[in-house]
Amino acid sequence: MDINLTVPEIIIRLCLAMLIGGVIGFERQYKNRPAGMRTHILVCMGATIIALIQVEIAASALQDAVNHPELTGVIRSDQARLIAQVVSGIGFLGAGTIIVTKQSVTGLTTAASLWAVAGLGIAIGMGYYAIAVTSFIGVFIALTLVRKVIHVPTTKKLEIRYIHKQETKEFINQYFEEHKIEIEDVNFNVVFVEDTQIYTNIYTIDLPKGMTYAEVIEDLSIHKNITKLRLVSI
Known part of the structure; x- marks a missing residue:
């Protein structure tokens, strides 16, 4: 992963986040779920933006450490700090898609898909393309094919x-x-x-x-x- 971001690299990551979030959101919207394509796109791109900011912070801290060796013990950058806030914060958005009635609970899958899309956005923003693409394939299979292949009887x-x-x-x-x-x-x-x-x-x-x-x-x-x-x- 190259920590020095260029404008084309930023555009590529944001476009990939838009594409992946849009595909998963389209599947949710097609099934008339609470959070659709635009919501998933925004969540994925938002997580990507946060990750890009974190990468830039880390790059800036590294550059400062190179330029000022005497401050090496003072300059610190925790790449997990902003990302941790995304992981916890997305739970509030997911909770808003869950509908509880006396007979049933709906929206759990959509809440989980939003959480997963945020994770995909983080992976894209950090530049872990292999993780992002393979995880996207896994999430999409879970949403579309698992229910058709595996039948779980319900009482x-x-x-x-x-x-x-x-x-x-x-x-x-x-x-x-x-x-x-x-x-x-x-x-x-x-x-x-x-x-x-x-x-x-x-x-x-x-x-x-x-x-x-x-x-x-x-x-x-x-x-x-x-x-x-x-x-x-x-």
């Missing part, structure tokens, strides 16, 4: 609201048994609306291979006594 809760308890309960249990759906847990609740009893069962179920929750909901919805079906992520 979800199925909320079923119905009336006429015995008849409907038998229909639900029979459906689960016929389709080999395992019931891991179930919570019961009942409310009275005028003279009608409305039951709400929340099932924790494990689906057999090849079956989807959408199919389960579609099949169960045909029963006249079932008034509500929805998935609750855990």
Whole structure:
């Protein structure tokens, strides 16, 4: 790594940061995530700028030490000082993309991508091109291909609201048994609306291979006594 930066070298690093941040941001924006292309470009370029400043500080300190040998023990430059502030500061921006609701937490991947893009920007700004390019490839693969190649099954809760308890309960249990759906847990609740009893069962179920929750909901919805079906992520 050449510590003496020239204008063309600075332009190359900033353009590379714009390109890498833009590609990752495009993938996030395409999936309608909170932080899109412009945000990722700005984060990557901002981290690159901080790293470039740190490189210049180090170069200036080294030049001063060469010009004034008597001050060698006095002049110091810690190249990790500004970079450490980027790593900690980007956490606040990432936290802003995380949305927490009663049923789910979203935005974690986008927050992680912002943090990773900041790391890429630092690598570019410091001139570690091999680290930047190979890391970019790894991050992009993690965002685009891993989910398609590796399927991680998730456990979800199925909320079923119905009336006429015995008849409907038998229909639900029979459906689960016929389709080999395992019931891991179930919570019961009942409310009275005028003279009608409305039951709400929340099932924790494990689906057999090849079956989807959408199919389960579609099949169960045909029963006249079932008034509500929805998935609750855990």
